[in-house]
Amino acid sequence: xxxxxxxxxQFRNYREQQIAFSAPKTILLxxxxxxxxxxxxxxxxxxxxxxxxxxxxxxxxxxxxPIGQITATLERETGTVDLAVLLRxxxxxxVSLNGETLRRQLDFLGVMNAVQFSSLDLDLVxxxxxxxxxxxxxxxxxxxxxxxxxxxxxxxxxRQRNALLKQRRxxxxxxxxxxxxxxxxxxxxxxxxIGSRVIRRRARxxxxxxxxxxxxxxxxxxxxxxxxxxxxxxxxxxxxDPSVVQQTFLDKLAQRSIAEQHQGTTLVGPHRDEVExxxxxxxxxxxxxxxxxxxxxxxxxxxxxxxxxxxxxxxxLLLLDDVLAELDLNRQNKxxxxxQDRFQTLITTTHLGSFxxxxxxxxxxxxxxxxxxxE
Amino acid sequence: xxxxxxxxxxxxxxxxxxLALHILKRSESEVQALAQAILEAKQQVGLCSVCFHLSAEPxxxxxxxxxxxxxxxxxxxxxxxxxxxxxxxEYRGKYHVLGGLISPMDGIGPDQLNIGxxxxxxxxxxxxxxxxxxxxxxxxxxxTLYIGQLVKPFTKVTRIAFGLPMGGDLEYADEVTLARALxxxxxxx
Ligand SMILES: Nc1ncnc2c1ncn2[C@@H]1O[C@H](COP(=O)(O)OP(=O)(O)O)[C@@H](O)[C@H]1O
Ligand SMILES: [Mg+2]
Ligand SMILES: [Zn+2]
Numbered sequence: 429x430x431x432x433x434x435x436x437x438q439f440r441n442y443r444e445q446q447i448a449f450s451a452p453k454t455i456l457l458x459x460x461x462x463x464x465x466x467x468x469x470x471x472x473x474x475x476x477x478x479x480x481x482x483x484x485x486x487x488x489x490x491x492x493x494p495i496g497q498i499t500a501t502l503e504r505e506t507g508t509v510d511l512a513v514l515l516r517x518x519x520x521x522x523v524s525l526n527g528e529t530l531r532r533q534l535d536f537l538g539v540m541n542a543v544q545f546s547s548l549d550l551d552l553v554x555x556x557x558x559x560x561x562x563x564x565x566x567x568x569x570x571x572x573x574x575x576x577x578x579x580x581x582x583x584x585x586x587r588q589r590n591a592l593l594k595q596r597r598x599x600x601x602x603x604x605x606x607x608x609x610x611x612x613x614x615x616x617x618x619x620x621x622i623g624s625r626v627i628r629r630r631a632r633x634x635x636x637x638x639x640x641x642x643x644x645x646x647x648x649x650x651x652x653x654x655x656x657x658x659x660x661x662x663x664x665x666x667x668x669d670p671s672v673v674q675q676t677f678l679d680k681l682a683q684r685s686i687a688e689q690h691q692g693t694t695l696v697g698p699h700r701d702e703v704e705x706x707x708x709x710x711x712x713x714x715x716x717x718x719x720x721x722x723x724x725x726x727x728x729x730x731x732x733x734x735x736x737x738x739x740x741x742x743x744x745l746l747l748l749d750d751v752l753a754e755l756d757l758n759r760q761n762k763x764x765x766x767x768q769d770r771f772q773t774l775i776t777t778t779h780l781g782s783f784x785x786x787x788x789x790x791x792x793x794x795x796x797x798x799x800x801x802x803e
Numbered sequence: 804x805x806x807x808x809x810x811x812x813x814x815x816x817x818x819x820x821x822l823a824l825h826i827l828k829r830s831e832s833e834v835q836a837l838a839q840a841i842l843e844a845k846q847q848v849g850l851c852s853v854c855f856h857l858s859a860e861p862x863x864x865x866x867x868x869x870x871x872x873x874x875x876x877x878x879x880x881x882x883x884x885x886x887x888x889x890x891x892x893e894y895r896g897k898y899h900v901l902g903g904l905i906s907p908m909d910g911i912g913p914d915q916l917n918i919g920x921x922x923x924x925x926x927x928x929x930x931x932x933x934x935x936x937x938x939x940x941x942x943x944x945x946x947t948l949y950i951g952q953l954v955k956p957f958t959k960v961t962r963i964a965f966g967l968p969m970g971g972d973l974e975y976a977d978e979v980t981l982a983r984a985l986x987x988x989x990x991x992x
Contacts, residue, residue, distance in 0.1 A: 519815070584940075584941045584942075587908055588906065588941065588942070588945070589907075591907035591908040592907035595907060595912075608913065610949065610952065611905065611913065611945070611949060614945050614948045614949055615945060617948070618941065618944060618945060
């Protein structure tokens with residue numbers, strides 16, 4: 429797929445900016461805090477309706493304005509698609525395809541695919557389990573848009589159940605009879621039913637991603653290092669059978685019910701999942717130097733690219749936020765060999781110095797200066 | 804005034820401003836009539852003591868009607884849903900309005916809803932079927948399952964098979980969809 433144009437209106441520090449992409453690789457060159465990452469963020473939003481750095485839409489809209497808008501023209505093998513996301517600093521988003529407003533945001537997902545790779549992604553290895561769950565979820569949403577709906581349902585059930593557990597704890601503290609157990613049992617059943625769908629999907633995507641990442645990892649590290657990716661779900665997944673997983677889930681809830689009652693929060697479920705990366709049987713977190721951790725993240729990102737390509741049937745976009753310059757020449761070349769001209773790539777950087785002259789020539793270079801872009 | 808109007812559902816700051824300007828441009832008598840109408844409606848319209856649908860009388864028109872099948876009760880979250888279902892002209896039974904959905908986050912449990920009244924109604928009178936017509940959201944699902952358990956000992960319980968979009972409201976379904984959903988209802992397991 430190929431992003432032809434992008435139009436930002438009152439988005440982050442862009443008041444009004446039209447961008448036409450004219451080469452498979454575009455380099456966004458500029459000093460810090462000029463709007464390079466903001467532009468990639470706009471593309472990320474079109475692909476996933478999520479931003480890895482904004483919690484609220486208010487942050488995405490140009491300060492002082494009520495609305496912001498991202499529109500784009502995307503070329504796919506099946507034809508050209510116009511995408512638009514309207515953001516409100518006070519209210520819900522509106523998304524539309526080819527000028528038609530969609531009632532379900534779900535239908536917007538999966539039209540455009542992108543893999544984001546920024547220096548922050550080192551947190552995938554070094555950060556807490558939440559970083560890895562969020563990474564996995566973003567990938568799943570692109571492979572299987574309905575997952576966005578499942579995840580949202582799961583989070584709602586989780587919040588409702590936590591609220592009920594807190595109420596029960598509060599009533600107990602003041603010596604009242606807590607709200608009925610029948611209601612809790614229903615929330616348990618819903619948590620288990622929807623939670624199992626989350627667990628099974630996470631397991632499935634890791635099954636497919638792990639061998640790809642392993643191969644890449646070996647190629648980049650050009651050594652005998654063996655990468656293992658292991659899904660460690662909070663509720664064990666012995667068999668990929670919905671009713672078995674649900675039963676295991678319910679059993680574990682029963683087991684932990686006293687602790688949950690005591691803490692007033694849900695202790696069982698995929699919101700406590702972990703993904704473990706090990707290199708030669710040592711946890712990557714402890715094992716790696718920064719260079720090795722970077723190799724691991726690069727292998728994961730390349731695996732994501734390939735997985736999305738094989739599932740979706742078209743190469744996704746690649747967004748490289750400040751990372752290319754951080755890679756040594758060997759890793760840079762591995763990455764560039766892989767993407768060639770097949771994956772449209774947007775690259776941000778503060779300097780052109782560390783890039784190979786050959787492919788600089790074939791790239792489109794755009795200069796970013798305080799919310800303005802010049803050819 | 805703008806602040807007050809903005810509290811109304813579906814009214815944002817812009818609409819509130821437009822409404823306020825419109826009201827200010829009318830003659831005083833017109834504004835008086837509007838204010839009077841709002842107040843009167845509020846004072847006169849209460850809830851039906853049987854089904855909790857909006858009603859100017861103690862018992863609503865639907866509950867009083869001898870032409871409607873009193874052996875079937877359709878349970879909905881809100882009076883809006885009654886109005887939506889009435890538009891289909893497919894349903895000839897009675898209703899029961901819960902007044903919301905179970906939602907611990909909002910402090911709404913079964914006791915805050917008209918669920919006890921429903922159970923009493925079903926257990927006392929001869930009810931052949933209870934139809935649960937509640938949106939398929941997470942809260943709707945919990946409410947459906949909760950009520951199902953309570954009334955199943957007394958009667959057959961079915962639920963509307965929503966062909967509705969995810970996260971869709973009963974209110975937004977068109978009449979054809981609703982009529983079809985009513986026809987395709989299935990027994991709660
Ligand atoms: N909602 C917003 N309105 C106006 N400016 C914003 C908004 N959000 C971020 N900015 C500005 O954008 C700049 C950061 O842009 P960014 O793309 O992260 O920089 P970089 O070019 O270093 O990647 C900062 O100057 C910040 O003040
Ligand atoms: Mg940046
Ligand atoms: Zn009534």
